[in-house]
Amino acid sequence: MDSLVVKPSECKYCYPKAKVYSFHHKETDEFIIRYLIHQEDEDEFRVEECRNKQIPDGENNMPF
Numbered sequence: 781m782d783s784l785v786v787k788p789s790e791c792k793y794c795y796p797k798a799k800v801y802s803f804h805h806k807e808t809d810e811f812i813i814r815y816l817i818h819q820e821d822e823d824e825f826r827v828e829e830c831r832n833k834q835i836p837d838g839e840n841n842m843p844f
Contacts, residue, residue: 782806789814791830800830 789802791814798818804811814830 793832
């Protein structure tokens with residue numbers, strides 16, 4: 781695989797106000813990984829993998 785497709789995403793669980801991006805396989809659109817960027821302070825940011833299981837909307841309302 782040469783590249784991934786980046787899509788805006790969300791995590792309503794740990795960091796609901798963070799900027800979240802999911803990465804998908806270029807050809808199959810298979811979900812690969814999700815990262816969040818959360819501003820801790822004026823010049824401090826946290827970047828980490830979101831490991832919450834993606835749950836289809838309507839099943840339990842959390843975390844997606």
